[in-house]
Amino acid sequence: MNRNDFKYKGYAGKLLRVNLADGTWMDEHLTNDLTELYIGGAGMAARILYDELKPGIDPFSPENKVIFLTGPVVGTMIPTASRIGLYAKSPLTNSFFHSSAGGHFAPELKFAGYDGIIFEGRAEKPVYLFIDDGYVELRDAAHLWGMDTNRVQLELFEELGSDAVQIAAIGPAGEKLVRFACVMCGCRALGRGGLGAVLGSKNVKAVAVRGQGSVDVPDMRRMKVILDEMFARFNANPATSEILPRYGTPVLVNANNTLGLFGYKNWQDEFYPDADGLSGDTMRKKIVKRDKSCFACPARCGKFSIVGSGPYEGVRNEGPEYEDIFSLGSMCGHNDIEVVAAAERVCDDLGVDAIEAGVAIAFAMECCERGLLRKEDTDGIDLKFGRADLIVPLVEKIALREGRLGNLLAEGVKRASEKIGNGSAYFAMHNKGLTFAGHSARGMPGFALGYASGPRGGSHHDGRPTGERTGLVPRETIEGKGEYTARINHLNIFTDSLIVCHLTESIWGPLDVTDIAVRCLNVATGMNMTLEEARTAAERIWNLIRAFAVREGYRREHDQLPPRFLEEPIKTGPSSGMAITRQMLDDLLDQYYEFRGWDKTTGIPTRERLMQLGLEDIARDMEQYQ
Amino acid sequence: MNITVKSFANIRDVVGTGELVFDVNPGTTIGGLFDALKKKYGAAFDRQIRDQMTGAIVPFLILINDKTYRTTTDLGVSLSEGDTVTIMIPFDGG
Numbered sequence: 001m002n003r004n005d006f007k008y009k010g011y012a013g014k015l016l017r018v019n020l021a022d023g024t025w026m027d028e029h030l031t032n033d034l035t036e037l038y039i040g041g042a043g044m045a046a047r048i049l050y051d052e053l054k055p056g057i058d059p060f061s062p063e064n065k066v067i068f069l070t071g072p073v074v075g076t077m078i079p080t081a082s083r084i085g086l087y088a089k090s091p092l093t094n095s096f097f098h099s100s101a102g103g104h105f106a107p108e109l110k111f112a113g114y115d116g117i118i119f120e121g122r123a124e125k126p127v128y129l130f131i132d133d134g135y136v137e138l139r140d141a142a143h144l145w146g147m148d149t150n151r152v153q154l155e156l157f158e159e160l161g162s163d164a165v166q167i168a169a170i171g172p173a174g175e176k177l178v179r180f181a182c183v184m185c186g187c188r189a190l191g192r193g194g195l196g197a198v199l200g201s202k203n204v205k206a207v208a209v210r211g212q213g214s215v216d217v218p219d220m221r222r223m224k225v226i227l228d229e230m231f232a233r234f235n236a237n238p239a240t241s242e243i244l245p246r247y248g249t250p251v252l253v254n255a256n257n258t259l260g261l262f263g264y265k266n267w268q269d270e271f272y273p274d275a276d277g278l279s280g281d282t283m284r285k286k287i288v289k290r291d292k293s294c295f296a297c298p299a300r301c302g303k304f305s306i307v308g309s310g311p312y313e314g315v316r317n318e319g320p321e322y323e324d325i326f327s328l329g330s331m332c333g334h335n336d337i338e339v340v341a342a343a344e345r346v347c348d349d350l351g352v353d354a355i356e357a358g359v360a361i362a363f364a365m366e367c368c369e370r371g372l373l374r375k376e377d378t379d380g381i382d383l384k385f386g387r388a389d390l391i392v393p394l395v396e397k398i399a400l401r402e403g404r405l406g407n408l409l410a411e412g413v414k415r416a417s418e419k420i421g422n423g424s425a426y427f428a429m430h431n432k433g434l435t436f437a438g439h440s441a442r443g444m445p446g447f448a449l450g451y452a453s454g455p456r457g458g459s460h461h462d463g464r465p466t467g468e469r470t471g472l473v474p475r476e477t478i479e480g481k482g483e484y485t486a487r488i489n490h491l492n493i494f495t496d497s498l499i500v501c502h503l504t505e506s507i508w509g510p511l512d513v514t515d516i517a518v519r520c521l522n523v524a525t526g527m528n529m530t531l532e533e534a535r536t537a538a539e540r541i542w543n544l545i546r547a548f549a550v551r552e553g554y555r556r557e558h559d560q561l562p563p564r565f566l567e568e569p570i571k572t573g574p575s576s577g578m579a580i581t582r583q584m585l586d587d588l589l590d591q592y593y594e595f596r597g598w599d600k601t602t603g604i605p606t607r608e609r610l611m612q613l614g615l616e617d618i619a620r621d622m623e624q625y626q
Numbered sequence: 627m628n629i630t631v632k633s634f635a636n637i638r639d640v641v642g643t644g645e646l647v648f649d650v651n652p653g654t655t656i657g658g659l660f661d662a663l664k665k666k667y668g669a670a671f672d673r674q675i676r677d678q679m680t681g682a683i684v685p686f687l688i689l690i691n692d693k694t695y696r697t698t699t700d701l702g703v704s705l706s707e708g709d710t711v712t713i714m715i716p717f718d719g720g
Contacts, residue, residue: 236679254634470685471696503719
């Protein structure tokens, strides 16, 4: 398309496509259709990757592609419009994966003139991409290879003569193809799904961006009106005005544990009697020094911390976040917040997803305690729950693939359990290869359905725990939860296409795509999308991602929860006795497929529903799988 | 009658302790308890539980002893002498 034919503001209007094999690049202009049908972010990336990736490819092959993508509101002052998304076929789940992060990288990319970057092929030698206000160069990165993510950023500040450059970088874990390697943007992680390893497989060490442009909106007066409304909402809501700014996500430790919904010792239980050592209150008192914000966000939920005592005294960190505390603390059976802070910093520096790393360690601890891993399998390490002293060394081993144990766990718990055998799969707490985040399945059936049916498996951003955890809907029943979960899927994928932050979902939702999100899109771009059209767009994107998964072999039988969740009720605490039985999960899936218009036997979207959503080409593709 | 109020994070910051014994009139409801806490601790308490634009108490859970209640449906539930009420912080995300 000629750039003059593209009619929407908000977007930069073009993508940068980089062919790593021959070191060339070209601009591609956005089209009206692509943005109207798929918005941006996750929606647009899903369409591009569905069209351009052959089914069945190895995620580490040159045929895979990695996309960095912003969304239409990113770079405006709309609250939380800071997020960068990363997209590829995941080496953990073998399907479309999206991960996003706040910070400042995404607006900088827009200011430099691009909505996104598509990497294809594989570079012969390590490279980094430099974008400077529309100037593009692929540069040699041999001197950066092997460096941790923090060091890479400092080196590039020096090399590029400015610290006003935003950098996304992989660490040694991405280079070594650890299947849950992440990408760090400043101190923010594009954490889940192993997309850092996909960049590593392409020999891309970093992307450095500097931009002095701006984001053009159609009518500044309309923008000011909606900004006034949005900031008033943020200031009025207790979650965004009081709680996130003061305690950040770690406030959830006490909240979830008090309800008995806090994963403990590899989900053997969901109540940790000594969890207060890990709580937001303890963290604030012991290590938090100040609060930090992402671009355009008034919530200040980032917590800059310094460990003040013990073996890790002096370690600095932005975090840890709730999920890190769950995985590197409670799941491993200890409550030392300083160890968690230090371990999370190692995850960031070496470039691994802290959720996956912590849960892998918890899995290994349980396997050792049950005699499924012997000392010769663990390089002589005596793994036990509660051994806080092991967490940092084990994260290092995993991220660097050191020894038998490090190499085993670097594959993720699904593949590790397949190698160990002996029934260890029972203790591998994942769906579709992705470990569960720190939110209960057994205590929240709608959210359990989100975990089971989610295209990313264990992600807490396909379904969401919020509706059941705050009492917007009752958590004691499965009634109505099929539609409930599907509508939350749509909210999530719509906001992931704008891209804005789920942590402020009380403003954006929290139970469906809402008018305010659509109005933000329209004001930023000049679109005239109705709420109904926005909900249809979200459903279209969700079905497209499902079709991607179907092409990769996913069916109803893969919409699962691990046997521990299906066979063991929560043992202690206020939610003791709560469980998701196989019958409940079956009923939930039936409800969900029925609402979605998917075939109940296979879980494949029906031709009728795909046609209603304007996905005629996908409907034709799906015929061969019916 | 005396009830015990447990809290953490922002609400603990406002009331000054994680656990306090609070004297309320017999028959006080969950909503009445919030009114009493607002009376004692002022706007600082109110800001933790109420949307300042709409004036409504936002959705969150409360434990009475070990049973869960919802602000969306249960503000009229009466408390009894000796009850322990745990106020779950109103929080999204995670």
